[in-house]
Amino acid sequence: xxxYEDLKWRGLVxxxxxxxxxxxxxxxxxxxxxxxxxxxxxxxxGHYSSFLISKRLANKGHRPILLxxxxxxxxxxxxxxxxxxxxxxxxVQKNFVGLKKQAEEIFGFxxxxxxxxxxxxxxxxxxxxxxxxxxxxxxxxKDKVKSRMESGITYAEFxxxxxxxxxxMHLYETKGVTLQVAGSDQxxxxxxxxxxxxxxxxxxxxxxxxxxxxxxxxxxxGKTEGNALWLDKNKTxxxxxxxxxxxxxxxxxxxxxxxxxxxxxxxxxxxxxxxxKAPHLRIAQKALAKEVITDIHGKLEYEKxxxxxxALFSGNVKSLSxxxxxxxxxxxxxxxxxxxxxxxDLLIENxxxxxxxxxxxxxxxxxxxxxxxxxxxxxKEITSDIAIDGEILVIKRGKKxxxxxxxx
Numbered sequence: 001x002x003x004y005e006d007l008k009w010r011g012l013v014x015x016x017x018x019x020x021x022x023x024x025x026x027x028x029x030x031x032x033x034x035x036x037x038x039x040x041x042x043x044x045x046g047h048y049s050s051f052l053i054s055k056r057l058a059n060k061g062h063r064p065i066l067l068x069x070x071x072x073x074x075x076x077x078x079x080x081x082x083x084x085x086x087x088x089x090x091x092v093q094k095n096f097v098g099l100k101k102q103a104e105e106i107f108g109f110x111x112x113x114x115x116x117x118x119x120x121x122x123x124x125x126x127x128x129x130x131x132x133x134x135x136x137x138x139x140x141x142k143d144k145v146k147s148r149m150e151s152g153i154t155y156a157e158f159x160x161x162x163x164x165x166x167x168x169m170h171l172y173e174t175k176g177v178t179l180q181v182a183g184s185d186q187x188x189x190x191x192x193x194x195x196x197x198x199x200x201x202x203x204x205x206x207x208x209x210x211x212x213x214x215x216x217x218x219x220x221x222g223k224t225e226g227n228a229l230w231l232d233k234n235k236t237x238x239x240x241x242x243x244x245x246x247x248x249x250x251x252x253x254x255x256x257x258x259x260x261x262x263x264x265x266x267x268x269x270x271x272x273x274x275x276x277k278a279p280h281l282r283i284a285q286k287a288l289a290k291e292v293i294t295d296i297h298g299k300l301e302y303e304k305x306x307x308x309x310x311a312l313f314s315g316n317v318k319s320l321s322x323x324x325x326x327x328x329x330x331x332x333x334x335x336x337x338x339x340x341x342x343x344x345d346l347l348i349e350n351x352x353x354x355x356x357x358x359x360x361x362x363x364x365x366x367x368x369x370x371x372x373x374x375x376x377x378x379x380k381e382i383t384s385d386i387a388i389d390g391e392i393l394v395i396k397r398g399k400k401x402x403x404x405x406x407x408x
Contacts, residue, residue, distance in 0.1 A: 001265070002026045003060045009265060010258040012053050014184045017194055017207040021179070024206070025057070032057060032179035033065040033171055035114075035164070037073035039087065041098030042232035043106075045241070048296065049213040049221055049260055050183050051107055056262075057181070058108075065175060066103050067167060070096050070115030077164075077189070078144045078157040102231060106296060112175075114167045130162050133199050134192070142188035161192040168193030172205055184209045213259055216251050231296055237327045238297050242305035245289040246282060250275075253284040261291035315372050322389040329394065329404050337382055337393060337405040343368070344378035346405065352397055362397065369396045382407065 004022045007013050016022070024030055034054050036047060043051075054064045073092045076084030087095075092115075100111045121129075139145060139161060145153060168190075171177035180190045190207035197205050213221035229244055230236040248256060253275070257268050275284040293302040308328045311319050320328070335350050344359050346352070347368065353359035359368075359378065366374045371386060371394050384390040384407060393405035 003056070006265075007053070007056065011255060012056075012210045012259060013208065014211045015187055015207075015209050017191065018204075020204075021206040021208065024179075025060075025062075029061045029063065030057075030179050031063040031065065031176045032181055033067050033112075033168075033177050034181045035067035035069055035072075035167065036099070037069040037077065038092050038095035038099050039073060039084075040228075040230075041095045042230045042235055043099060043102055044228035044230050045244075046213070046220055046228070048231060048292070050210065051103075051109075052260060053210055054109070054181060055107060059262075062179075064107075064109045065171065065177060066107065066109040066111045067171070068096050068099050068103075068111060068113055069167075070113040071118035072114060072160060072163050072167070074115075075156050075160050075163065077160055078148055078153060083154060083157060098232075106231065112171070114163070114170075117170050117174075118163065118166065126162075130166055130196070133196050134162055134165075138195075139192075142192075144185075144188055161189050162196075164189040165193040165196040168205065169197050169200065172197055172201070172203065177205075179206045179208065181208050181210075183212050185212060210259075213256070216249060221256075233297055233301065237330070238293050238301040238305040239308045239327050240330070241293055241296075242289050242302075242309055245292060246285045246309070248285055248288070250279050250284075253288065257284060257288055257291075261288065262295075263287070263291060317372055317394045318388060320388070322392050325388060325392050325394060325404070329402060332402045332404055334404040334406065336408045338408060339383060340381045342378065343370075343375055343380045343382065346382060346395070350403065350405070352395065352401075352403055367398050370394065372396075 001009065004013070004025050032054070034051060036043070051066075054066075058064045070092055073087070073095070074089065076086070096113055103109050103111050139158065140149070142161065145158065148157075168177070168180055180193060182190060187207070187209050190209065194205055194207055197203050215221065229241055254268065254272050257263060257271065261268075263271070271284050271287050275281075289305075290302055293305055304324070308320060308324050311317060311324075312328050317325060333350070337346060341349075343363070344356060347359040347362075348356060353362060362368050363376050363378055366376060368375045370382075371388055373386070382393065382405070387393055387407045391407040393407060395403040395405055397403070
């Protein structure tokens with residue numbers, strides 16, 4: 001397949017600005033850019049799904065540039081329903097530094113900051129050199145603006161598309177950028193840049209957008225109970241990312257393999273056949289987790305995530321280190337335990353059981369375990385001999401309730 005055919009097969013092309021782009025993608029070497037605003041100091045898995053298309057283009061000889069919006073981030077791209085909260089210049093700069101480092105490490109892109117060429121433009125020059133090329137009716141017709149007309153949109157947000165168009169023109173003039181790539185929610189901003197360059201410079205440039213990656217309910221990929229899955233492993237561990245990917249729904253998993261991995265058509269079709277024969281084995285989800293985590297964090301981090309997952313699933317926590325256990329049980333209740341504490345006191349003092357009677361009943365039924373060993377003796381003392389690395393206690397009540405004790 002050609003590059004464009006491969007992108008279409010993977011479901012990565014929603015719109016292109018001109019059919020002439022197809023031949024250019026397949027046969028030329030384009031300089032293109034993709035952008036993000038620095039609303040946090042780490043990218044999340046939603047960024048990853050968008051930026052992968054840029055890696056695919058780069059692998060075929062096109063040159064990627066990542067724009068981090070130090071200027072546009074101070075304004076905020078209009079949301080469909082409400083204005084984005086403003087963030088300080090100091091926070092934007094801090095976030096820029098974090099994103100730049102991460103982008104260079106994970107994607108290897110050249111990184112630019114639109115604050116560098118926007119900060120010295122005064123309001124008169126902005127209106128004369130850029131604003132005069134935008135018809136208000138044209139701007140009102142954009143989907144993001146139309147969706148806010150009833151609730152109201154500020155002039156700052158309304159001007160966002162001019163700032164992004166300015167970026168496209170600046171990168172065309174200084175770095176030879178002729179293509180902007182983005183998620184489908186940026187189509188209006190991209191076409192504004194194409195129009196500015198056509199009207200002011202008389203030159204032809206292009207835009208391409210991919211569908212937003214979502215679940216079957218239309219929720220953006222990587223959103224779990226309102227929390228983003230960060231690409232920074234100190235914010236979201238490889239194990240947490242593994243757990244998210246391994247539990248993705250079957251109905252969407254082949255689509256995710258197409259959009260989020262570099263596996264070939266033949267490899268994905270083979271995985272699909274095997275997965276359909278035994279979906280309970282989660283063959284496709286495991287393949288996705290391996291490809292994504294290895295690409296973001298490396299082979300060793302993937303193997304670490306797999307080791308933790310398999311050990312916890314099989315009830316073999318003793319094979320894990322203190323660090324692994326604290327990662328795997330990040331969200332469970334954690335408390336300190338004094339040396340030589342009796343088991344029954346441990347259960348009562350830390351609210352694992354509500355009474356001594358309940359504790360004794362659970363102990364006699366072998367429903368309490370510490371580091372995978374069933375405990376039945378209420379007088380047994382907790383010492384470093386039974387703790388992992390001399391201090392970690394994985395306490396289980398039944399099959400689903402877990403607690404972490406740290407021996408002091």
